Amino acid sequence: MATPLHQHKHARTRLRGPIDPELAKSVDSFPSGKPGQWAYEPKLDGFRALAVIDSDRGVYVQSRRGARFNEIFPEVVWAVYQHVPERTILDGEIVRWNSAGRLDFGALHRRNVAGRRRAAALASSEPCHYAVFDLLRLHGQDVTGLSLRERRALLEELFALIPAAGVLALGMQTLVEAEARTWYESMHVAGVEGLVIKPTGSRYESGVRGWLKLKRRASAEAVVGGYIGRVKRPSGLLLGRYDSAGRLRVVGRTTQLTARAAAEIAPLLSPAAGAHPWPTTLPPGWAGSPYGQTDPITYTQVEPDLVVEVLADTAKEGHRHRxxxxxxxxxxDLDPLQVIEERDVGA
Structure with a gap:
């Protein structure tokens, strides 16, 4: 049972907006620890969102960077208004499940760019859910100083009063590593990126990378269509795959190349000799740009005659790696023309 709020030393601290959510840092394996030391949650592929309900029951839903989501996801705002008490702040992920039961980030993107006029129609045709995994304030009292274990108990008490088959959903969590490993091995088929792993005894720290994220990754092949940086020291590669019509489509970019990788790849790149299948600059969303980057991608085109093996997570938007x-x-040893988009294999 959670510590009563009025007895906790942090209970009366006031939160000030806009709110920076707690973040996670990447790890490559499960952390060691005693049973019950870690809480494991599926890492959903959606929009991180905090929902703030003020003393007048006004609802404000903000993105990770503080942008307003109210007009984009009216069904989430309405569900929060209906079921969450005033002076409460929730942390969670807005997600869209498609008819096949897979997370659909592309639908979220369409909602994000559709504008206010289409928001109501899309809320009906492509409804979203708000998966809540943390609690920052409850009935006006700051609970960020409580442990994750205590905050989770309060959140479960809150969701016991909320209809199960609605827009609001309590995020899945387990304290059992064996169960978390099963999730990690199986949930990727539904578009779940991996796990977020949190110390059960930790308080909520805004803007701090106090959580861990363990992403499921798999190797794949891609065709190099261009590079960023210098010809003798490329810093990154622009990648593509062929579709069923024989078009080389941009699917993503690599992370920063190490000096060793750059030295290995540079002699294998041939400058484009004629027409290239891609434009000379690429919109940032075409190639998995860093979070928040809006500038077009400037790169040097090469002949698409080299295949590379890469390690990618499960997050995709259409045919592109996010x-x-x-x-x-x-x-x-591989023929670039045989590197085909997964959805076109067997078509």
Whole structure:
């Protein structure tokens, strides 16, 4: 049972907006620890969102960077208004499940760019859910000083009063590592990126990377269509795959190349000799740009005759990787024309 709010030393601290959510840092393996030391949650592929309900029951839903989501996701705002008490702040993820039961980030993107006029129609045709995994304030009292274990108990008490088959959903969580490993191995088929792992005894720290994220990654092949940086020291690669019509489509970019990787790849790149299948600059969303980057991608085009193996997570938007992928090695033994988009294999 959670510590009563009025007895906790942090209970009367006032929160001030806009709110910076707690963040997670990447890890490559499960952390060690005693049973019950860690809480494991599925890492959903959606929009991070905090919902603030003020003393007049006004609702404000903000993005990770503080942008207003109210007009984009009216069904979430309405559900929060209906079921969450005043002077409460929730932290969670807005997600869209498609008819096949897979997370659909592309639908979220369409909602984000559709504008106010289409928001109501899309809320009906492509409704979203708000998966809540943390609690920052409850009935006007700051609970960020409570442990995650205590905050979770309060959140479960709150959701016991909320209809289960609605827009609001309590985020999944387990304290059992064996169960978390099963989630990690199986949930990727539904578009779940991996796990967020949190110390059960930790308080909520805004803007701090106090959580861990363990992403599920798999190797794949891609065709190099261009590079960023200098010809003798490329800093990154622009990647593509062929579709069923024989078009080389941009699918992403690599993370920063190490000096060793750059030295390995540079001699294998041939300057484009004629017409290239891609424009000379790429919109940032075309190639997994870093979070928040809005500038077009300037790069040097090369002949698309080299295949590389990369390590990618499960987050995709259409045929593109949403996050930069890690370069592993060149695959000079493979024919670029045989590197086909996954959804076109067997079509």
């Amino acid at each position: 996050h930069p992928v890690k370069y592993l090695r060149p695959r000079t």
